[in-house]
Amino acid sequence: MYNETVMDHFQNPRNVGEITDASGVGEIGNVVCGDILRVYIKVKDDRLDDVKYMTFGCGAAVASGSMMTTLAKGKTIEEAMQLTNKDVAQALGGLPPQKLHCSNLAADALHKAIEDWQQKNGK
Amino acid sequence: MRKVYLDHAGTTPLHPEVYSLICEFMKDTFGNPSSIHSYGREAKKWVDEARQQVADLIGAEREEIIFTGGGTEADNLAIIGAAAARHKKGNHIITSSIEHPAVLNSCKYLAKNGFEVTYLPVDGYGLVDPEELRKAIRPETILVTIMHANNEIGTIEPIEELSSIAREYDILFHTDAVQTAGRIPVNVKDLGVDLLTLSSHKMYGPKGVGALYKRKGVRLEPVIHGGGQEKKMRSGTENTAGIVGFGKAAEIAARDLDSEYKRTIELREKLVQGIIERIPDVKYNGHPERRLPHNVHFSFSYVEGESMLLSLDMKGIAASSGSACSSSSLKGSHVLEAIGLPYELIHGSLRMTLGRMNDAADIDYVLEVLPEVVARLRSFSPLANKLTV
Numbered sequence: 001m002y003n004e005t006v007m008d009h010f011q012n013p014r015n016v017g018e019i020t021d022a023s024g025v026g027e028i029g030n031v032v033c034g035d036i037l038r039v040y041i042k043v044k045d046d047r048l049d050d051v052k053y054m055t056f057g058c059g060a061a062v063a064s065g066s067m068m069t070t071l072a073k074g075k076t077i078e079e080a081m082q083l084t085n086k087d088v089a090q091a092l093g094g095l096p097p098q099k100l101h102c103s104n105l106a107a108d109a110l111h112k113a114i115e116d117w118q119q120k121n122g123k
Numbered sequence: 124m125r126k127v128y129l130d131h132a133g134t135t136p137l138h139p140e141v142y143s144l145i146c147e148f149m150k151d152t153f154g155n156p157s158s159i160h161s162y163g164r165e166a167k168k169w170v171d172e173a174r175q176q177v178a179d180l181i182g183a184e185r186e187e188i189i190f191t192g193g194g195t196e197a198d199n200l201a202i203i204g205a206a207a208a209r210h211k212k213g214n215h216i217i218t219s220s221i222e223h224p225a226v227l228n229s230c231k232y233l234a235k236n237g238f239e240v241t242y243l244p245v246d247g248y249g250l251v252d253p254e255e256l257r258k259a260i261r262p263e264t265i266l267v268t269i270m271h272a273n274n275e276i277g278t279i280e281p282i283e284e285l286s287s288i289a290r291e292y293d294i295l296f297h298t299d300a301v302q303t304a305g306r307i308p309v310n311v312k313d314l315g316v317d318l319l320t321l322s323s324h325k326m327y328g329p330k331g332v333g334a335l336y337k338r339k340g341v342r343l344e345p346v347i348h349g350g351g352q353e354k355k356m357r358s359g360t361e362n363t364a365g366i367v368g369f370g371k372a373a374e375i376a377a378r379d380l381d382s383e384y385k386r387t388i389e390l391r392e393k394l395v396q397g398i399i400e401r402i403p404d405v406k407y408n409g410h411p412e413r414r415l416p417h418n419v420h421f422s423f424s425y426v427e428g429e430s431m432l433l434s435l436d437m438k439g440i441a442a443s444s445g446s447a448c449s450s451s452s453l454k455g456s457h458v459l460e461a462i463g464l465p466y467e468l469i470h471g472s473l474r475m476t477l478g479r480m481n482d483a484a485d486i487d488y489v490l491e492v493l494p495e496v497v498a499r500l501r502s503f504s505p506l507a508n509k510l511t512v
């Protein structure tokens with residue numbers, strides 16, 4: 001059902017955990033299946049210095065969080081806001097159609113974390 | 124890597140004795156049981172013997188067994204066939220909210236075609252209350268269909284009590300015994316049912332064959348029309364090899380019932396106790412006593428089922444889950460919803476169903492792997508780790 005890249009990111013998820021002094025946090029609940037993904041970001045000079053995530057979700061959600069954080073790390077805020085679920089799914093080499101919504105979780109939670117940072121910093 | 128199959132409620136492997144007999148049969152018996160000539164008669168002999176073996180498993184007469192293309196088809200025949208035969212008497216059907224989709228969707232089909240359906244609720248263990256059945260009965264009620272035991276949580280329903288209520292009102296009673304036959308004693312007379320569904324591949328027989336027990340004198344309309352096989356109840360040339368295998372599987376199931384029952388319960392208790400001792404924040408679902416011997420069903424807080432299944436599969440362990448994420452419809456299990464489990468615990472559900480091939484070493488292996496799997500998934504679950512920022 002899942003390809004090797006997805007299974008690799010599921011088995012060895014990158015950047016899981018929390019950032020205790022995060023600049024922003026975003027949590028998204030999936031309306032389709034009810035799962036949750038939370039993203040922590042550390043911003044330095046308008047760049048994502050660190051990104052971490054946690055999830056209560058399926059294999060695709062775990063892998064999407066892992067890929068999203070990998071892609072987002074080091075990006076400027078502007079670039080990170082452009083990151084879509086399609087980018088995440090593509091970088092994973094594709095997801096089964098019924099699992100595409102899981103990659104939304106990751107991208108949406110990242111954008112929410114950035115908005116949280118923007119709000120806190122009056123941007 | 125060790126392989127541990129714990130999805131016997133989903134399907135079972137072919138029993139070696141069944142396999143040998145099917146091979147022996149298929150080698151040179153190809154006749155059509157409906158034919159007059161010796162080829163046909165030879166095939167019919169085998170089919171008749173299988174019919175007797177299946178009848179013996181459930182305390183029925185040979186003439187009361189209708190072979191079908193599986194359990195789903197038998198459920199369709201029982202429900203749609205009874206409704207069609209009795210529609211002049213009334214248009215009301217009673218079932219439970221935790222039935223298999225074969226029953227629920229047959230009822231739904233009838234609901235679209237002028238019938239009314241009542242779905243009885245269940246308690247937290249998954250039990251139907253006989254008093255609820257009595258309350259739901261109307262003058263137009265023609266059929267009650269309630270499963271013998273639930274396929275997800277393993278709860279065994281009080282069929283004797285339920286069927287005796289239906290009998291008071293002259294209402295037909297059907298039960299889906301796909302999960303119970305071959306695992307606990309199933310006797311149609313003791314159960315007091317008019318119709319009962321069986322499936323071959325849940326009892327170490329081949330797939331694509333099942334049976335409906337139809338008590339003598341009960342009238343049904345066929346669902347499949349054609350050459351009038353199976354006493355006009357199920358047209359189509361018989362799946363002879365499947366039927367022969369099913370018969371043998373039924374014979375073995377009856378023969379080994381007691382010993383397998385005891386052995387399976389021992390393994391189950393070892394698994395259940397082991398999980399409770401090793402993993403915190405778990406909930407054992409289903410009934411503590413009225414339960415299928417091979418069913419183990421837990422919810423693990425803070426983790427999602429599909430992730431658990433994938434992780435276990437990588438370690439060679441096959442199980443199943445009621446989580447929305449593991450179903451193609453992305454809907455959580457209707458059974459777990461009906462017993463009132465909160466959505467988070469439906470997500471974290473894991474069903475392990477034991478079978479003939481499992482032994483104590485398998486259980487030890489699961490008890491070694493499962494705690495690690497749950498701990499890993501919990502380590503990055505936002506539900507287990509409260510927001511600290």
Ligand code: FES
Pocket residue numbers: 030033034035057058059060061099101102447448449453
């Ligand atoms: S997160 Fe639920 S299906 Fe993927």
